[in-house]
Amino acid sequence: MLDSTIKAQLKAYLERLPGPIELVAALDDSASSTEMRGLLEDILDCSPQVSLREDVSGARVPSFAITRPGQAPRVRFAGLPLGHEFTSLVLALLQVGGYPPKVEESVLANVRDLAGPLNFEVYMSLSCHNCPDVVQALNVMAAVNPDVNVTTIDGALFQSEVAEREIMAVPSVYLNGQVFASGRMTVEEIVAKLDTNREAKDAARLAAQKPFDVLVVGGGPAGAGAAVYAARKGIRTGIVADRFGGQTNDTLGIENYISVKETTGPKFAADMLEHVKQYGVDVMNLQRVAKIIPASEPGEMIGVQLENGALLQSRSVVLATGARWRNLNVPGEEEYKNKGVAYCPHCDGPLFKGKRVAVVGGGNSGVEAAIDLAGIVAHVTLIEFGEQLRADAVLVSKAKSLPNVTILTRAKTTEVEGKDGVVNALHYEDMATGTTHRIELEGVFVQIGLVPNTDFLKDSVTLNRFGEIEVDAKGHTNLPGVFAAGDATTTPYKQIVVAAGEGSKAALSAFDYLIRSSVAEAA
Structure with missing residues (x-):
């Protein structure tokens, strides 16, 4: 065997x-x-x-x-x-x-x-x-x-x-x-x-924490990079994260992180955690932040309010909250999640063997999903809102060559339909003619990009129209002592290596802020 x-x-x-x-x-x-x-x-x-x-x-x-x-x-x-x-x-x-x-x-x-x-x-x-x-x-x-x-x-x-x-x-x-x-x-x-008593116990434990010099919100590559660079300065550093590792936990393979020829997302996340803990960073995992409370004046403590009620305090904060899969936001999507609506073709594709599915999204991830699924399912309908697929030419060529893949462009998904608790059809509008169509199928794979995790920051930090945190070249936000890095910011190119570098840069900026604040206080 x-x-x-x-x-x-x-x-x-x-x-x-x-x-x-x-x-x-x-x-x-x-x-x-x-x-x-x-x-x-x-x-x-x-x-x-x-x-x-x-x-x-x-x-x-x-x-x-x-x-x-x-x-x-x-x-x-x-x-x-x-x-x-x-x-x-x-x-x-x-x-x-x-x-x-x-x-x-x-x-x-x-x-x-x-x-x-x-x-x-x-x-x-x-x-x-x-x-x-x-x-x-x-x-x-x-x-x-x-x-x-x-x-x-x-x-x-x-x-x-x-x-x-x-x-x-x-x-x-x-x-x-x-x-x-x-x-x-x-x-x-x-x-x-x-x-069932976890939240109350966590709140009591976290409320007793001493103030930090740098508190990182988010545990992805940007957050880990910020934590390592801050901790190496010998200052009290903490990470509070909803899920340490962020999107890398859901990434199949990583082959473009310099010096690491090939690894898996979960292993990469585990290696990041081990590296962070090596420097004595206080990692507070499975914690969601409710809001940031700006310092009353420069040099004062910044508050990080958690959803469980605990209040953490820090002299500086690095926001590295990352992004999440974007939803279609159409009728039926939420109702039929995990009942035909899926987001990971590698994980869930085999469950649709011999069935008909749609992939919504014509970027690299969407076209790659269509290609992968074509080898498992009976038929794939690839749906793109724009006039043409946005994926790399080699992927588009491969998708077009597959006999069981149908490509629809200028098509707007309008509804996911279900029957007896599972998906049975998808509705879309032809943007060229305005006519609506119904496709009978058993699965819908959503691959339309990411949305930043910044909803809790709307009342404190300046965001652009896409919900990204506005930062300057050094990672400063509009709030004194608050910096940001990674996929949640206006920094272009949402890549692991970019996020790690931006997180490190934000930590260096935070350290510079702390030095200058200390000098100003002494003066």
């Missing part, structure tokens, strides 16, 4: 097993069970610490569980965890066997405190780059808390379940039989969702 190279790597990993583990297989005579048996036998060959037995009682077939001998299984894979999920398999083998997960002890303590039973089912696709993060997070929880059980289900293998539960986006997580969440989540985020 596994080639010799992969098998050798797995053998090396399993040498780290602290104790014995048992694989419990639920198999039959099907082809998929035969493949799974081959995988399990390969794992068995890689370590004398691994044993195998079969037990089909109460389990999906084919599936296998990982447990310690004599214990009830808490981690199960219903499907072959290969592709993006192979790392999930390796980590599950090690962690169930007692190998410590790379999760902060404070987070693990919160996991151990969770009361169960907590029975999770996570539906994934092997092409989804977000799914492994959720699978691995839940498996960590099951490894350290006996009240947590996790079953990872390959939606392509168990299509009847996917259809019955009307799952049209992955990862989709069920808890005790009910919908729990959809999309990428970390252990910290899952625990926060389960802990």
Whole structure:
């Protein structure tokens, strides 16, 4: 099942097993069970610490569980965890066997405190780059808390379940039989969702924070760059972020960050966090900022009010709030999100195998999505508002060459239609004639760019008509001591490398501001 190279790597990993583990297989005579048996036998060959037995009682077939001998299984894979999920398999083998997960002890303590039973089912696709993060997070929880059980289900293998539960986006997580969440989540985020008292506890903890010299709002490349450059000056630095890593968490591959030939978005985000923490930056993750309270006069403290009620104070602030996917803002979009309306063709494309879909957006991301989906779905309709596609010529040429791709330009999407809780059609207006049309389909992928995360700044910082923070060449905003960087600003070219550089520049400007403020106070 596994080639010799992969098998050798797995053998090396399993040498780290602290104790014995048992694989419990639920198999039959099907082809998929035969493949799974081959995988399990390969794992068995890689370590004398691994044993195998079969037990089909109460389990999906084919599936296998990982447990310690004599214990009830808490981690199960219903499907072959290969592709993006192979790392999930390796980590599950090690962690169930007692190998410590790379999760902060404070987070693990919160996991151990969770009361169960907590029975999770996570539906994934092997092409989804977000799914492994959720699978691995839940498996960590099951490894350290006996009240947590996790079953990872390959939606392509168990299509009847996917259809019955009307799952049209992955990862989709069920808890005790009910919908729990959809999309990428970390252990910290899952625990926060389960802990109903989290906000009150966070507010009390954060309210006790001492004032910062530089407080960065946002944890993407701009925020991380600002934090590293500020902390290296030896001043008290903090980051408050809704989700550390920002858009990079949802990026499939990064191949244009200088000196890093190739990496994935989630790994890039994890590396940024490790780098930031190396300098002792106080990272306050999963926190949303409600407003900025300007200093009463130059040199006074700036307030950062959080949605949970806590007030943070800092001598200077760097706004690096980034951007998010732009919505169509048409009837039906919100209603049918994850029920046919999707934003990640790599993650959710396999769920639309053999179906008809539309991609809205004629830039690089939209045309790339149409090309990728054309190899999976029955037909793709690519819809662009402008007179021509805006993507690179090589992508446009490829899209036009595909027999199952129809390209519509000067077409304005006006409605997403649904029936029985799922998408069944898209309406658009022909801008040349004014006539409206209806396309029968099962999925709509929205790829129309980004919108800055600046809604909370409207009453404090000057924004342009696109909602971007207006900054000068050094990252100054209209407020003394408040700087900004990255995709949320008027700086052109929304790229990771540009954002990181702009964040670093904003931190240097903040440090210069602090020096001059101190000199002025002394004078």
